[in-house]
Amino acid sequence: GDSVTQMEGPVTLSEEACLTINCTYTATGYPSLFWYVQYPGEGLQLLLKATKADDKGSNKGFEATYRKETTSFHLEKGSVQVSDSAVYFCALSDQAGSYQLTFGKGTKLSVIP
Amino acid sequence: DAGVIQSPRHEVTEMGQEVTLRCKPISGHDYLFWYRQTMMRGLELLIYFNNNVPIDDSGMPEDRFSAKMPNASFSTLKIQPSEPRDSAVYFCASSLSNTEAFFGQGTRLTVV
Numbered sequence: 001g002d003s004v005t006q007m008e009g010p011v012t013l014s015e016e017a018c019l020t021i022n023c024t025y026t027a028t029g030y031p032s033l034f035w036y037v038q039y040p041g042e043g044l045q046l047l048l049k050a051t052k053a054d055d056k057g058s059n060k061g062f063e064a065t066y067r068k069e070t071t072s073f074h075l076e077k078g079s080v081q082v083s084d085s086a087v088y089f090c091a092l093s094d095q096a097g098s099y100q101l102t103f104g105k106g107t108k109l110s111v112i113p
Numbered sequence: 114d115a116g117v118i119q120s121p122r123h124e125v126t127e128m129g130q131e132v133t134l135r136c137k138p139i140s141g142h143d144y145l146f147w148y149r150q151t152m153m154r155g156l157e158l159l160i161y162f163n164n165n166v167p168i169d170d171s172g173m174p175e176d177r178f179s180a181k182m183p184n185a186s187f188s189t190l191k192i193q194p195s196e197p198r199d200s201a202v203y204f205c206a207s208s209l210s211n212t213e214a215f216f217g218q219g220t221r222l223t224v225v
Contacts (some may be wrong), residue, residue, distance in 0.1 A: 034213065043117070043204055043216035044156075089156065100146065100169065101206075101214060103156040 002027045006090045006104035013080055013111050021075040021107045023064075023090035031092040033057075033066050033073040034101070038087045047075075047088070080111045117217035119205050125223045131193040134220045137186055138207030146214060147180055147190050148204040156204075162188065195224045 006023040013019060025031065032051045036044040048057030053068035062077045073090060090104040118137040126132050138145050146161040160170040165182045173180070177196070182188040192199055202221050206214040 036216075041218075043218045044206075045216070046213045049213060100158050100161055102158075105155040 002031065002092060002094055002102045004090050004092055004102055004104040006088075007107055008105055010108040010110060013109070015082055015111055015113050016079045017111075019075070019077040019080045019084075019109065021088055021090075021109070023073045023075065023104060025071050025073065025090075025092050027071075027092055027094060029094055031094055033064070034091040034093065035062070035064055035073070035075050036089040036091060036103075038089065038106070040086070044089065080109070082111045082113055085109055085111045117205055117207050117215050119203075119217035119220050121220060122218065123221045123223075125225065126195055128196055128224055129194045130224075131191065132195045132199075132222060132224075134190040134203050134205075134222070136188045136190070136205030136217060138188070138205070139215055140186065142207035142209050142215075143185075144208045144210070144214075145182060145188050146206040146208075147188070148206065148216075150202040150204060150219070151200075159190070192222075195222075197224045200224050 003026045034049045035047040037047045038044045048059040050057040050066035053066055056065045064073050064075045087106045087108045089106045091101045093101050120135045143164050147159040148156050149159055150156050159172045160180045161168055162182045178192055180190045200223050202219045204216050204219045206216045208214040
């Protein structure tokens with residue numbers, strides 16, 4: 001079945017540091033890939049997505065590129081802020097028709113001033 | 114639109130009691146998902162509906178769990194009887210066909 005593996009953290013960075021959260025996936029078809037963010041006490045919000053190989057999703061300074069050859073979708077940001085502190089989830093959606101999301105375990109990011 | 118609305122936000126109940134969680138999806142969305150989030154297992158899909166019809170309930174842990182969607186604007190997840198291991202945050206999400214899912218704020222369930 002489909003699965004997503006991401007670094008579990010927690011990750012603690014100083015403000016303005018570079019961020020990379022690794023994500024790799026296993027899927028039988030050609031999935032869409034997502035990064036969701038969960039702020040404390042909130043539900044999940046879509047951060048960015050990519051629907052086919054070599055697509056780059058980007059939002060709020062975050063980027064991730066769909067790499068089919070390495071089955072990866074790593075999340076990157078060049079300069080993190082305290083407000084980026086949250087839990088980040090990598091996910092995939094099987095485009096074969098079910099549209100359900102399979103999530104990684106989540107990576108907690110804490111950014112300190 | 115107010116987004117996906119879940120109620121209650123917090124629920125504390127005693128073991129053996131019936132618990133009902135409620136969800137109002139975004140108007141016009143044709144998919145509705147119920148997820149459970151725990152520290153040990155992360156986010157797990159329990160069941161999802163398409164046009165009010167349950168499509169895949171293979172994630173429902175056992176017969177104590179049931180979900181219904183009587184119309185396009187309302188769904189319930191029921192646990193009867195509840196057990197301490199059911200303690201988790203339960204999320205409802207909705208989407209329009211093959212687009213991103215929008216999540217509610219979740220219901221934190223504590224079974225004592």
